[in-house]
Amino acid sequence: MIIYACHGAAKQVTGSCHLIICNRRRILIDCGLFQGGREIEQANAEPFEFDPASIDALLLTHAHLDHCGRIPLLVKRGFRGRIYTTAATRELARVVLLDSAGLQEEDARRAAVRKRNGNGRNGNSRNGDTPEGPLYTIDDALHALDYFAADVSYGDPVQITDGIRARFLDAGHILGSASILLDLDDGHVQRRMLFSGDLGNSGRPIVRDPMPAATADYVVMESTYGDRPHRSVPDSVEELYQAIRETYARRGNVIIPTFALERTQEILYYLHQGIRNGLLPTNLRVFLDSPMAISATEIFRRHPECFDLDFIAELEHGDPFDMPGLHFTRDTSESMAINSIESGAVILAGSGMCNGGRVRHHLKHNLWRERSSVVFVGYAAEGTLARRIVDGASTVQIFNNDIPVRAQVWTINGFSAHADQPALLDWLGAAQRRRIFVVHGEYERGMRKFQEVLEARGYDCHLPGMGESIKID
Structure with a gap:
């Protein structure tokens, strides 16, 4: 049995985290921070909806905080698998995670001072006091970096576990960013599943254009700007x-x-x-x-x-x-x-x-x-x-x-480094898919509008809820 479960960027923009279970193996695509107002960011400190120690590997699409920011917390809570990503993403993730940890330590120190002075109030970093200190420390971030495996090159197949093979494809979003194509085989069913990650627009001055979507049965697709085009x-x-x-x-x-x-x-x-x-x-x-x-x-x-x-x-x-x-x-x-x-x-x-x-x-x-x-x-x-x-x-x-x-x-x-609606549709192309899962967007402005556009083109679309598990058949 192959299972897909959405544990982040579900009917919201941030916190990207997706779980695949295949052949009794468990892998994650991304493990990002939730960003936004106080209630949104408080979700970062909550327990994961899965056991981190049960995860065999993590595949990281790129180094933005809302895609990699909870990796030190994942390791802190028991993850001991390998982390696969491109060389550029690995280098950038080091900078991003150490910076994030430093900011959280600083916020915790300020919160402690306010509490001693009698000015503390409930909340989280940048909106009030951190309730239990930093989410993770610089030492936690450094420890997490030890789990990064050898760098992955674009296009090269990588055997992640028995029954799960991956290819990283240039997503044209930021330096080193990738869409991830999974070949899944549980011994009975073979399926291809494509995770868009964050997609860029064509014609940017620094990074290459995103590679068109590969042939896949299922696509998990971002929708940040699924409702509109960008200005030129x-x-x-x-x-x-x-x-x-x-x-x-x-x-x-x-x-x-x-x-x-x-x-x-x-x-x-x-x-x-x-x-x-x-x-x-x-x-x-x-x-x-x-x-x-x-x-x-x-x-x-x-x-x-x-x-x-x-x-x-x-x-x-x-x-x-x-x-x-x-x-x-x-x-x-x-x-x-x-x-x-x-x-x-x-x-x-x-x-x-x-x-x-x-x-x-x-x-x-x-x-x-x-x-x-x-x-x-x-x-x-x-x-x-x-x-x-x-x-x-x-x-x-x-x-x-x-x-x-x-x-x-x-x-x-x-x-914007995110593809607009026309670019998202160009990336997807006209190939048939069994189903498209729309994630990573504002629910009303991005996801719902993009879902309507896709369904008008004949695609079967679904907006997964937080923690929802879906059988891939």
Whole structure:
């Protein structure tokens, strides 16, 4: 018997985690953090709906936190199998998991101080006190990294366990990202099952285009933007330049909340192009204020096997991530010094959803200033600070202070690393499937709308619930 069970990204965007049982073996596809508001993030501390010690292997699609962020917790609670992924994903996951663990330890220390001072309140990291300390520590993250197996190359078959063979296919989402094709054989039934992971759009400047969906009986498919198309990349780049030029002219700063992986590198590339081609002021000061993004950028340089051919050609003419006036700020003191700059700065800082990281400090110092701008270039989940700002909040709370939103807010969705609806459909193609499981999207805006589109094309679709087990026949 072959069983598929959805343990994350079920009728929601984050927390990707999928269980396959075949030939008495159990494997996971991803084990990510739930991200969003307080209630959503509290689910991270809950027990897994399966025994971590019973899992034989974990296959990781890519290094975003909502796909890898609970791996240290999985190991902490008993997982002793092997973790399979690409070389680039392994390197990026190390940076992401250590950063996540460090933030959780920091949040726990702050919560302990508030509790001693009598100011504690129930909740979770970045929304209140952590109820039982950090979800996992830096030591836990380092221990989890010991379980990563030899790196997997795109297209090569890997025998995971008896009855389960996998191939990693380029998903074009971020560096090293993959869709995963499983050949399943329980001794009686042989089936192919394809997990899309997060899919990218074609024509991005750094990574290759996603490979079309392989032939498979069942597809587990993301739907983050299943309801709409993105704005074109050239139009999005021009809007970014417009936001920067207008803010520079009125002597303000531009704050760009960015995800450390892919989005940061892509924005650096376009800023480089804009300054080089005279579309942006040559004396612009650009700050990459994210130790994780700085480390990720260094990792990008080590993995040309993931690059688009046009980007490889760019490398022959110099570093496409570099430009005059670019500053990398690793130290906290350097980050704090940026807040004394009142004009002419473009500040890229994490996190992209503004629920953590240094960007909150920059928002605190600039969000109330009419001269400044905040430019969102990525997805903002419900319940996050980014989403509240995007949705037009007049005031937001940052570090327990009420900050009025007076800066100009720009939302440019053409930079998204997620495929839009047309790209999702192009990836899927016209091949027949026994069933498509739609996951990883906002229930009403993404999943339901995408389900309707797929069913109109004749596909049998299902939106699995959290913990739901489905027999694959």
